[in-house]
Amino acid sequence: MIVLHGAAAGRGIAIGRAHLVVRGISEVPQFCIPENEIAAETARFEAAVKATRRQLEQLRSAIPENAPTELGAFISLHLMLLTDVTLSREPLDILQEQQINAEWALKLQTDRLSQQFDEIDDEYLRQRKQDMLQVVERIQKNLIGQSTEINLDANLLDDTVLIAHDLSPADTVFFKDQRIEGFVTDMGGPTSHTAILGRSLNIPSVIGLGNARHLIREHEWVIVDGGNGTLIINPDEIVLTQYRRRQREYRSHLRQLNKLKHTAAATADGETIELLANIETADDIKALHKFGADGVGLLRSEFLYLNRDSLPEEDELYQVYTDLVKKMKGKPLTIRTVDLGVDKNPRWFGGNGTPNAALNPALGLTGIRLCHAEPVMFRTQMRAVLRAAAHGTVKMMFPMVSGLAELRQSLVHLETAKRQLAERGDAFGTVETGCMIEIPAAALTVSTLLKHVDFVSIGTNDLIQYTLSVDRNDDSVSYLYQPAHPAVVRLLAHIIRTANRMGKGVSVCGEMAGDPDYTRLLLALGLRRFSMNTGNLLAVKEMILCSDTEKLESDIGRIMRNEDPDRVDMLLKKLNETENES
Numbered sequence: 001m002i003v004l005h006g007a008a009a010g011r012g013i014a015i016g017r018a019h020l021v022v023r024g025i026s027e028v029p030q031f032c033i034p035e036n037e038i039a040a041e042t043a044r045f046e047a048a049v050k051a052t053r054r055q056l057e058q059l060r061s062a063i064p065e066n067a068p069t070e071l072g073a074f075i076s077l078h079l080m081l082l083t084d085v086t087l088s089r090e091p092l093d094i095l096q097e098q099q100i101n102a103e104w105a106l107k108l109q110t111d112r113l114s115q116q117f118d119e120i121d122d123e124y125l126r127q128r129k130q131d132m133l134q135v136v137e138r139i140q141k142n143l144i145g146q147s148t149e150i151n152l153d154a155n156l157l158d159d160t161v162l163i164a165h166d167l168s169p170a171d172t173v174f175f176k177d178q179r180i181e182g183f184v185t186d187m188g189g190p191t192s193h194t195a196i197l198g199r200s201l202n203i204p205s206v207i208g209l210g211n212a213r214h215l216i217r218e219h220e221w222v223i224v225d226g227g228n229g230t231l232i233i234n235p236d237e238i239v240l241t242q243y244r245r246r247q248r249e250y251r252s253h254l255r256q257l258n259k260l261k262h263t264a265a266a267t268a269d270g271e272t273i274e275l276l277a278n279i280e281t282a283d284d285i286k287a288l289h290k291f292g293a294d295g296v297g298l299l300r301s302e303f304l305y306l307n308r309d310s311l312p313e314e315d316e317l318y319q320v321y322t323d324l325v326k327k328m329k330g331k332p333l334t335i336r337t338v339d340l341g342v343d344k345n346p347r348w349f350g351g352n353g354t355p356n357a358a359l360n361p362a363l364g365l366t367g368i369r370l371c372h373a374e375p376v377m378f379r380t381q382m383r384a385v386l387r388a389a390a391h392g393t394v395k396m397m398f399p400m401v402s403g404l405a406e407l408r409q410s411l412v413h414l415e416t417a418k419r420q421l422a423e424r425g426d427a428f429g430t431v432e433t434g435c436m437i438e439i440p441a442a443a444l445t446v447s448t449l450l451k452h453v454d455f456v457s458i459g460t461n462d463l464i465q466y467t468l469s470v471d472r473n474d475d476s477v478s479y480l481y482q483p484a485h486p487a488v489v490r491l492l493a494h495i496i497r498t499a500n501r502m503g504k505g506v507s508v509c510g511e512m513a514g515d516p517d518y519t520r521l522l523l524a525l526g527l528r529r530f531s532m533n534t535g536n537l538l539a540v541k542e543m544i545l546c547s548d549t550e551k552l553e554s555d556i557g558r559i560m561r562n563e564d565p566d567r568v569d570m571l572l573k574k575l576n577e578t579e580n581e582s
Helices: 035-061 069-081 092-098 102-118 129-143 167-175 193-200 235-258 284-290 314-327 369-371 374-392 404-424 440-444 446-450 460-470 486-502 515-525 534-545 550-555 557-561 565-581
Strands: 001-007 011-021 160-164 180-185 205-207 221-225 230-233 272-279 297-300 333-335 394-398 431-438 457-459 505-508 530-531
Touching: 001 272, 011 180, 011 235, 035 069, 035 092, 035 102, 035 129, 069 129, 069 284, 102 129, 180 221, 193 205, 221 235, 221 460, 221 515, 235 534, 272 284, 272 534, 284 534, 297 530, 314 333, 314 374, 314 440, 369 374, 369 404, 374 394, 374 404, 394 404, 394 457, 404 431, 431 440, 431 446, 440 446, 440 460, 440 486, 446 457, 446 486, 460 486, 486 505, 486 515, 486 557, 515 534, 515 550, 515 565, 530 534, 534 550, 557 565
Parallel strands: 011 160, 160 180, 180 205, 272 297, 272 530, 297 333, 333 394, 394 431, 431 457, 457 505, 505 530
Antiparallel strands: 001 230, 011 221, 221 230
């Protein structure tokens, strides 16, 4: 019996027979092209791109109605990546300049893009490298005439567990015709689209296992523990019996969770809790309404700016935001202004970037600093948000604010945007303003910041990484990533209690908000507004319903007094157990 540990994706337990997914290109051919055949080689590459686009469009049209809304959005993203010049045109420049075959030209360009993605500090955007590689793999397969579909056939066993190096959103379209119990992949991180789809599809899944594909034989018994992020290969009878019991209990628990969709989120002692959603596109709003979220606590607006040669125009942004506002049906929409860095789109932002600037992008021209360096871009987005606010409740918050000077400068830009709209005679609405608390400096001076804004939202992913100096996607140090580390807990307590004392809104929009293991900790610290991926909403709501905030606030003292990171898990478990017993 072998136990492997990876990143938990879709919760639950799958027990079944392994099916090894055959993917990838074994070897990319490399050869020179005579000058008189360059035109034909160019046409061959263009034909492969067109075939890839046709396949993705067909897959998007084949998505079943009951599929997660994220699936269509991710396939649309792959189509957008495909039309980007970095994949559709720049390989041709390499082909023609070096007189090499299309496959090798595409590989050279892919290597360049991979390096750029690896230098991105933002974890979510860095994970988009896998999407780029999935699109490239499809083009390569079309170039060599290889099937782009995964090897799923009608002879799969009813209890099949897929074992793959990686899975793309397009692959999961084929799940609808198969009885897939669960899946695991060697690649991927907590914010990869594979992980998000695992959660959305409610399929037990573990990703980022490294070399599982090479350790498992076809039809070998495996157990996928999506809650703990473990894969058990060739389990013995005792372990199988234990996990079958846990599987029955989990499925019963899911049936109970679904009954909570229309139940108000309130604690056992009557505290009303606001549950919001983190979204990217209008497609996500369908799930928001389905699970009864109270609004949007975070709209990531970056994808309106990436993978294009020029900045979006104001009217384009206005139309997108207005469509979102109308689909919210009166619920509030919080838009985070664009959060980019010098390394995230070199084509339109090449003017201010330098090679040295990207060596440490986390500490460079990123977030709100980039917005201030590009005031035209910043005010264009602000005007679009203000105009959309005329159609419903809209809030605006600024990313990666480190202190008062940056916040004041942002508010000056906002006043300028309002004045510009008034001078043009354009209608616009009133927006509440806020800022993200993601940097320890902002956390420690939050009382000063709150004097100038209506609310703050805590981005725990970055706050934890900056506080502990730990990248959780780096296997060599990820074990040090502790959301309940004493230093992190004290920062969270300071932010939440300060905002509550000043009568200002405060929410958590990082992954801690959507993890039931931390729900009671955040409640005990005084948090009453959680923003998360919609797939986690019911599990968090369940924890809220059986929590007593008065008791939690009296029990939090042990955690607040703790200074030993090694005792964190034990104390957190005790806090949750105490609540369960009550």
